[in-house]
Amino acid sequence: MSLACIHTHTLFCDGSDDIETCCRAAFQKGFACLGFSAHNPILKKTGIDNGCNLPDEKLEEYISEVLAAKKRWEGKLPVYLGLEVDFIENLTGPADRDLHELGLDFIIGSVHYVLPPKGEPFAVDDKAERIERGIREGYGGDPMGMVEAYLNAEIAMIRSGGFDLLGHPDLVKKNNFKKDGDQNMLFSEDAALYLEKTAAIAALMGEKGIPAEVNTGGISRGKTKDCYPSLAFLKLFRRHGVAMVINADAHKAEHLDGYYDEAKKSMLEAGYKESLIFEGRQNGRALWRSESL
Ligand SMILES: [Zn+2]
Numbered sequence: 288m289s290l291a292c293i294h295t296h297t298l299f300c301d302g303s304d305d306i307e308t309c310c311r312a313a314f315q316k317g318f319a320c321l322g323f324s325a326h327n328p329i330l331k332k333t334g335i336d337n338g339c340n341l342p343d344e345k346l347e348e349y350i351s352e353v354l355a356a357k358k359r360w361e362g363k364l365p366v367y368l369g370l371e372v373d374f375i376e377n378l379t380g381p382a383d384r385d386l387h388e389l390g391l392d393f394i395i396g397s398v399h400y401v402l403p404p405k406g407e408p409f410a411v412d413d414k415a416e417r418i419e420r421g422i423r424e425g426y427g428g429d430p431m432g433m434v435e436a437y438l439n440a441e442i443a444m445i446r447s448g449g450f451d452l453l454g455h456p457d458l459v460k461k462n463n464f465k466k467d468g469d470q471n472m473l474f475s476e477d478a479a480l481y482l483e484k485t486a487a488i489a490a491l492m493g494e495k496g497i498p499a500e501v502n503t504g505g506i507s508r509g510k511t512k513d514c515y516p517s518l519a520f521l522k523l524f525r526r527h528g529v530a531m532v533i534n535a536d537a538h539k540a541e542h543l544d545g546y547y548d549e550a551k552k553s554m555l556e557a558g559y560k561e562s563l564i565f566e567g568r569q570n571g572r573a574l575w576r577s578e579s580l
């Protein structure tokens with residue numbers, strides 16, 4: 288199985304290494320390709336200022352730096368220009384027309400934010416204290432309110448389209464674990480509502496024919512015990528014929544191939560025999576090749 292990652296964050300957003308350091312690490316690890324996926328600018332569109340997304344005024348510089356790296360590494364490492372685009376219902380998402388005029392190689396569609404009926408929007412992968420406050424103020428103390436809003440947002444994003452790869456399909460579980468081994472801190476992944484919504488997501492992805500990612504970033508950062516998505520959710524994707532791409536969601540160059548063995552193990556257990564490797568963009572479509580796991 289070739290190693291590759293098209294979900295990579297750098298100093299331009301909330302990562303801690305620069306573009307060249309990531310390229311060098313990917314080359315040393317023998318990667319088939321490396322794609323950069325800064326969190327897209329959202330401040331102008333949504334008023335949300337979180338310090339994680341690329342500042343609006345840095346977008347051009349980000350694009351030109353990735354394109355320069357693409358040239359520098361030509362013949363040695365295929366480098367791709369992408370964005371991880373936030374879907375925030377009624378405000379912004381991967382279908383936004385301006386994003387499709389940037390000449391990107393790919394867009395990862397990701398839900399991080401929920402918009403509670405009361406209280407402020409918050410990101411489900413924020414710190415545990417922020418999540419607790421969000422659930423208390425926004426959902427009357429019921430974690431399932433947040434979970435349902437998250438999965439509904441993902442369904443709405445898939446329906447509206449505009450992305451080439453679904454990012455971390457169950458990011459909402461990030462704060463469901465504690466390091467000392469406790470899990471299901473907030474909700475059970477066996478809850479009927481959870482099973483129903485994740486099945487709906489997998490079915491919709493199958494209909495659309497868009498791949499999803501197996502993302503090892505939660506494990507690398509010590510936040511989860513397993514990949515996004517969990518094995519049960521991955522089995523649903525398998526049942527609906529959704530192809531999968533293994534990504535690190537790296538925020539550090541050293542994490543670029545972190546826990547790929549776990550990802551592979553979980554894919555084999557779900558019945559997958561192949562994963563996809565990104566091969567660029569042609570005629571407005573992402574190109575992928577299948578590889579045996
Ligand atoms: Zn993300």
Ligand SMILES: [Zn+2]
Pocket residue numbers: 294296371536
């Ligand atoms: Zn990411």
